[in-house]
Amino acid sequence: MADFSDIIDQSQMKEHMQHALKTGKVSHAYIISGENGSGKEYIARVFAKALQCEKKITKDDGVIEACNECHSCVQALSESHPDIITITHEKPNSIGVDDIREKLRDDVVIRPYESSYKIYIIPEGEKMTPAAQNALLKTLEEPPAYIVIIILTNNINAFLPTIISRCIVLPMKAVQDDSIKKFLMEEKHIVDYKAMLCASFARGNVGKALELASNEKFEDLKNGTIELISKLENLEIHDMMDRVHALLEPTEEDAKNSKKGIDQGLLEEFMDILLFLFRDMLVFKATESDEHLIFSDKISYIRGVTQKCTYDGINRIIKDMETAKNRINSNVNIDIALELMLLGIKERL
Ligand SMILES: [Zn+2]
Numbered sequence: 001m002a003d004f005s006d007i008i009d010q011s012q013m014k015e016h017m018q019h020a021l022k023t024g025k026v027s028h029a030y031i032i033s034g035e036n037g038s039g040k041e042y043i044a045r046v047f048a049k050a051l052q053c054e055k056k057i058t059k060d061d062g063v064i065e066a067c068n069e070c071h072s073c074v075q076a077l078s079e080s081h082p083d084i085i086t087i088t089h090e091k092p093n094s095i096g097v098d099d100i101r102e103k104l105r106d107d108v109v110i111r112p113y114e115s116s117y118k119i120y121i122i123p124e125g126e127k128m129t130p131a132a133q134n135a136l137l138k139t140l141e142e143p144p145a146y147i148v149i150i151i152l153t154n155n156i157n158a159f160l161p162t163i164i165s166r167c168i169v170l171p172m173k174a175v176q177d178d179s180i181k182k183f184l185m186e187e188k189h190i191v192d193y194k195a196m197l198c199a200s201f202a203r204g205n206v207g208k209a210l211e212l213a214s215n216e217k218f219e220d221l222k223n224g225t226i227e228l229i230s231k232l233e234n235l236e237i238h239d240m241m242d243r244v245h246a247l248l249e250p251t252e253e254d255a256k257n258s259k260k261g262i263d264q265g266l267l268e269e270f271m272d273i274l275l276f277l278f279r280d281m282l283v284f285k286a287t288e289s290d291e292h293l294i295f296s297d298k299i300s301y302i303r304g305v306t307q308k309c310t311y312d313g314i315n316r317i318i319k320d321m322e323t324a325k326n327r328i329n330s331n332v333n334i335d336i337a338l339e340l341m342l343l344g345i346k347e348r349l
Contacts, residue, residue: 174204
């Protein structure tokens with residue numbers, strides 16, 4: 001249904017919006033900034049629906065929510081509300097001055113059909129060209145009383161300072177791993193070890209966690225990576241690197257953007273899987289319990305390694321992996337960086 005109670009964490013953002021709903025002191029312009037997948041549009045639509053609702057409800061905990069039943073709410077829920085307007089753009093990579101002029105600047109003069117507000121949502125706001133931003137600025141300088149503009153962006157630095165100074169900036173915060181895990185388990189019925197894994201990899205981004213949970217390729221990568229490490233002692237260098245390439249091979253559509261047959265996104269996940277795996281070993285060595293492990297499904301392998309490896313040995317592997325990560329980021333030959341790292345792990349295991 002999408003209400004304030006469904007938004008995970010983001011207490012500052014919710015507090016600000018609730019204050020606006022309670023007092024009626026609504027700004028003419030907001031910027032919601034955060035990573036792709038963090039839920040910016042979801043929150044903007046919850047706020048817009050509540051602002052427009054004809055029969056707002058105050059819950060026992062004092063939170064104001066939309067009723068989800070009035071005419072306005074029904075239209076908002078089906079994304080057909082005449083006074084909640086999404087600014088779309090023709091070109092995929094830019095929002096041009098014509099988009100802003102036609103869909104916003106020339107439209108704001110028309111009063112709302114039947115609501116108190118006329119709300120404009122601008123997704124991917126960072127794609128506005130300087131000319132488009134200047135066109136928007138004209139509206140922000142003299143906004144009609146009834147308008148609320150909500151700009152969504154993954155890059156606040158893309159805006160002219162004059163735009164930022166006229167908007168209330170609401171940054172998305174990283175969501176706690178535990179909150180994401182709870183959400184995946186309770187709302188999406190994902191089993192606990194997988195929910196924990198996806199929450200750890202998502203680094204506070206709910207959309208990323210959801211994507212990982214439904215992505216079979218990630219599951220394959222995880223299993224393949226751990227299998228590679230568990231067989232490392234019997235592999236020659238070329239077998240080892242063949243397996244790495246098979247794991248990190250880009251899909252056909254991604255192949256044109258990647259260097260030397262390695263998919264950048266898969267490589268990052270591969271490195272994270274390794275890092276979390278060896279961190280799990282440290283945790284298991286310290287606690288002798290699988291309770292806090294990310295890869296609790298691989299407990300027998302983890303136990304086996306921790307029996308023959310010292311604390312110091314595992315710590316060194318983690319250091320080597322961080323070195324490899326830095327080498328990769330500074331554009332050293334990826335194959336060589338990975339080869340050195342895996343040989344180091346092989347030696348220490
Ligand atoms: Zn309503």
